[in-house]
Amino acid sequence: MVTTTDVLYPPGQRPTEQDGSQPSHEPAFFRDLNLGQVIADVTANQADYSLTGLYWCQLRDLHTLRYRQEIFRDLDRANICDLVRTFAQRRLVFQFRYRTKEIREDDHGQQHYYRTRFFLNAVAEYCQAVLQLADGLEFCEPRSRGLGDLAGYLHEYVSSAGFLALHDETLRLEAALDGVHYIVVIRGDRITVAGDDDEADYGKQVAATFARFQRQPRSSARAQPRLWEAYAGTGILDLVAQLYPDVFAALDAFCGEHADYLDPVIARFDGDIQFYLSYLDYIAPLRAAGLAFSYPRLSDTDKSEQALDTFDLALAQKLRLLPNRVPAPAHESADVASSAAHQTEARHEIVVNDITVTGAERILVISGPNNGGKTTLARTFGQLHYLARLGCPVPGRETRLFVCDQILTHFNRTEDSTTMTGKLQTELNRLRDDFAAATPASVIILNEMFNSTTAADALFMSREILQQVSALDALCVCVTFLDELATLNDKTVSMVSTVVPDDPATRTHKVVRQPADGRAYARAIADKYGLGFDRLVEELSR
Incomplete structure (x- = not known):
């Protein structure tokens, strides 16, 4: 006998509020990876459900993550997704809470019988929804353990004496x-x-007589009754109840006896399934545009990684909403390898790229010109690992990811004039705190460290930081203008954001595995002082 079921966690694995595993605020890296906006958009239409905390709660248990992936795969099947979505759209928990609150607070005054009738309607819809879901899951035969257990539970529940009595009554x-x-x-x-004594319905006769004079189609929207009409309606209903005392007494008794009609397992499913549906709704337009999503092969020991045709999820959604967006080709050349999604001002392209980490490789050092997609690549790398720890499909195809224990990000911050330390000291303090928490299982994302100091000092300190990352054997992305970092040791991989060969001012926003050309920092200095290629062309053309 199936006594319970859970679509978010395998049986017995759901954390409790007492164990402290549920976060009360968003992870620190959300700001740097633009994930706060992603989750706000995912949950925007689900205010009745507490979904945000679920997206803050990252998992590392492979069993639980694969459990969720199985359910997502089931929901990729149109028949199951349509069935579950139809059930979820009934908002049974909301209806239960609203209608039972009305009955609890009812004083048998005005609108009493309206409330009891609406309560009966809510119970009828609940019974119908549960029966349809039970029959539909039995027919569709879900492959996931979570939905399979739910199907078994519902089969027993709708056959139980309690449900049969509720439905019959x-x-x-x-x-x-x-x-x-x-x-x-x-x-x-x-x-x-x-x-009525079987009198004829003259209302129907009148409506039929004047139907031929109707020129406009009758609106499906009902006009709101005026206040006196509402009072008259409640008064009429009270009088009707006096004509049929047995029926309305039975209705009152029904409301009292079935105030707890909602099954707790079904109630939990109604809320938890929104986690899956809200994310699928969010990525649906991107899938329709031809962008790939996949279920990564996960490991908590193997740090070899791959994500082909991947992209920045937050940026892709932003670009999707811009006019005249043109999808970029998935593959531009055979040697392209990396990851990013970025925008060209003229075309608003969503650029997809590849990430690969093999063997002893741990640190991706990304260099290249400004606005070339380097930081977008770093964000993409972090987003992939975050989404993988939720059990969600991730941007890209043929994905393989290491399940990290935490994501640590170090992005540039505006100098705080209220502190007694300068920008460099503040940056060093932040790095000290990050590395105190870092482990070999961490993912570390470093974006343009030490840009407030000289090139020589920045190179020295950056080397020291990457040496610590290498000693930890942690996975890392380092965005930098210091090309020398790309050859630190055998754990580093050089990646370069590229430009159009015949037009160096035009970025492709492709980031490829190739040796750094040694000119990234020179370009950065030239741009800083208004001596970059674009600026010189502009000045010479005047």
């Missing part, structure tokens, strides 16, 4: 209410309600 009450007929006589300000 609901149907009987609906039939009894459908049998309520009455006539309303209005004379001046006096309303009389009486049994």
Whole structure:
């Protein structure tokens, strides 16, 4: 017998509020990787559910991550996704909370019978939704353990004496209410309600007579009743209840007896499945545009990694909303290897690239011209590892990722004038704290360190930092103008953001595995002092 089921965690693995594993705030790296905006967009239409905390809670247990991947794969099947989405759109938990609150607070005054009828409607919809989900899952035969266990649970639940009694009683009450007929006589300000005695429905006859004069299609939107009409309606319903005391007494008893009609396992499923549906909704337009998403092969020991045709998720969504966006080709040449997604001002391209880390390689050192996609690559690398730790599909194809224990980011910060330390000292303090927390299983992302000091000092300190990363054997991305860092040792890989060969001012935003050309820092200095290629061309053309 299936006593419970869970679509977020394998049986018995769900953390409790007491164990402190649920974060109360977003991870520190969200700001640097633009993940705060991603999660805000993912959860934007799910205010009734507490989804944000689920996206803050990163996992490392491979069993749980594969468990979630299986459910995502099931939801990639259109028949299962449509079935589950139809169930979720009924918002059963919200309906339960709202209607039971109305019944608890009801004082048997005005609108009492409206509330009881709406409660009955909510129970009827619950029974119908559960039956449809149970039948649909049995027909679709999900392959994931989570949805498979849910199907087994629902099969037993809808066959249980409690559910059968609830469903039967609901149907009987609906039939009894459908049998309520009455006539309303209005004379001046006096309303009389009486049994209909099988009188003809003159309202239908009047509507049929004047139907041919109707020129505009009747709007499906119902006009809001005026206040006096609402009061009259509640008064009429109270009088109808006096004509059918047994029916309305049974309705009152039903509301009292079934105040807890919502099954707790189904209630949890109704909330938890939104985690999957909200993310799938978010990436659906990108998939429709031809961008790839895949389920990475995960390991907590093997640090060899691969992500082909990958991209910055936050940037891709931003570019998707811009006009005249043109998709970039997936492959421009056979030797292209790296990862980024970036924008050209003219075309708003979503550029996809490849990441590979093999053998002893651990540190990707990325150099190249400004605005060439280097930082976008670094963000993409971090986003891949974050999404993998949620069990979500990640941007790219043929992905293989190491499941890290934490993501540490070091991006440039605006100098804080309220502190007693300069920018360089503040940066060193931050790095000290990061490396105190870092482990061999960490992912470290360093973006343009020490740009407030001289090139010689920056090179010396950057080498010291990367030596520590190398000694840790941690995975790392280092964005820099210091090309010398790319040849630090056999753990470093040189990657370069490229330009159009015949037009060095035009960035391709492709980042490829190739030796650094030694000119990145020179370009940066030239740009800083207005002596870059673009600026010189502009001045000479005047």
